[in-house]
Amino acid sequence: MYYSSDYSVGQFYDDARQATRCILDNGRVPIVTSGTGLYLRWLIYGKPDVPKASKEIASEVSFELADLERNGHWDAAVQLVIKAGDPKAQFLAANDWYRLRRSLEIIKSSRSPPSAFEVPYDSFHKECDSSVVDTNDISSSADVVEEVKSKELDYDFI
Known part of the structure; x- marks a missing residue:
């Protein structure tokens, strides 16, 4: 299997x-x-x-951020993404251009910031936490968490 330099977590997942x-x-x-x-x-x-951004949107975003990235204007690029609709862009690691581009792609594709979308990891753990009623009863809590895991996960990961 050949992996290009643009290999993504989505491609890895598949x-x-x-x-x-x-x-x-x-x-x-x-x-x-x-x-x-x-x-x-x-x-x-x-x-x-x-x-996932269309090729047109990905090109548009790359073009929009290209000069800023080339000239090292990270703060200006972050402000552009914040104004586009993602206030959490200010918390990205400095010079994480990939995530900044991805945020702008998501906004342009959906008119919503990345934070508007549910992350399976977070929702799984919220469900596990809300299913555990009595945290003092360790055996009961473990049974409930195992029950939720078996319902939610595709595989039995160890």
């Missing part, structure tokens, strides 16, 4: 899920090692339901 299914179909157990927390969270909990 590839890893396909490989997992193939390995399981052959009666084997897949083992995942290494990777960033983001990639592993997506593999385990699923993709967020965030729109």
